[in-house]
Amino acid sequence: MGDRATYLGKVYLVGSGPGDPGLLTVRAKTLLECADVVLYDALISPAILGLINPQAKQVHVGKRRGNHTLNQPEITQLLMHYAQGEAVIVRLKGGDPFIFGRGGEEFLALVQVGIPVEIVPGVTSGIAAPAYAHIPLTHRDYSSSVLFVTGHEAIGRYQPRVNWRAIAQAVDTIVIYMGLHNIKDICQELIAGGRDPQTPLAFITSGTTIHQQIVTTQLANAAAILETTPIETPTLIVIGTVVNIREIAQNYGDQMGLS
Ligand SMILES: C[S@@+](CC[C@H](N)C(=O)[O-])C[C@H]1O[C@@H](n2cnc3c(N)ncnc32)[C@H](O)[C@@H]1O
Incomplete structure (x- = not known):
């Protein structure tokens, strides 16, 4: 026994x-x-x-x-x-x-x-943080699919299990957890896989909390923006046309005198 x-x-x-x-x-x-x-x-x-x-x-x-x-x-x-x-x-x-x-x-x-x-x-933060940032992950006109993926696996250091080039054009909205430190490589791979470099991208830090910080840019500029704008963790990255909805909503809010 x-x-x-x-x-x-x-x-x-x-x-x-x-x-x-x-x-x-x-x-x-x-x-x-x-x-x-x-x-x-x-x-x-x-x-x-x-x-x-x-x-x-x-x-x-x-x-x-x-x-x-x-x-x-x-x-x-x-x-x-x-x-x-x-x-x-x-x-x-x-x-x-x-x-x-x-x-x-x-x-x-x-x-x-x-x-x-x-x-x-x-x-999960992948759903809640974009929602609090006014980014719907799906939208009848802009996104019929959404993917949750880890960006933690360093590209080039070993064989990553995430095939970013295959993902590039396979889904409309990409939600990346733990991707901040590899964002340069990830964006390069997505663009190499055929994703439009002008695709909107959002960094959402500490989503749903009083420390929430949102920075929007485009796929081609995401790595460069980190050199001028400090972004802390935890950060979620959302890539896709749906990111624009946040700005559209903000413009309506401005017209109505909302903050
Ligand atoms: C180890 S994963 C855990 C994810 C967790 N199980 C979930 O469902 O949200 C940690 C990553 O989740 C994301 N994350 C967790 N909380 C977050 C928040 N409040 N705002 C933005 N991203 C967050 C970040 O990408 C962070 O690096």
Whole structure:
């Protein structure tokens, strides 16, 4: 007989949404209020952390680029550790847990050792940040398709799994997570793949929060603009004609005397 651990608890992989506490789901709020332990990422808003059961253990396991509090195997080990002694373990992740948040890895690691897991979807930044910036990802006249893609895989450093040239003309709207640091290469590849260099592009930083910052430009100018305009993370990049709708709406707002 091996020393297989006994797990008493259940792990809830919970999406916290992109920042605005108003976008937290009712299910997520209920779980935070009754959690025994909460392991949370960086960038979770203080207002959301304030909802956590005051008796719960709170563990910051957050990751920011180049500054990992705990690595992925350590986070998984910690979840397994708490599942042996606690009942309600909440793993609180930014946005949606299954969209570029390594939630899939944590889920598989836990179910493989027999820990019950429930997924609580969150509002992903790829949907919420453009919406708050008044950029509809689809529009009957301008966009019939939208793609969510990571820009994290450095082009040229190793074989990237994202084929930017193939994507270039295959979809109308492209939403890029974690793309800021590779934006120059990404834009070059999209243009090489046949995308119009004048295609509108938006950088949305800290979308849905009071720190939200939006910079719009065109595909061909995106890398150059970073040299003059400092753009922080987290930033989402939206590429497509739909970006213009923000400006159209702003013009109407101006005419009406709105800010
Ligand atoms: C590791 S991914 C996690 C995505 C998350 N699971 C989600 O569904 O939004 C982190 C990236 O999401 C994007 N992101 C997350 N929150 C954001 C926000 N409030 N505004 C803009 N982009 C955001 C950025 O591209 C950031 O680099």
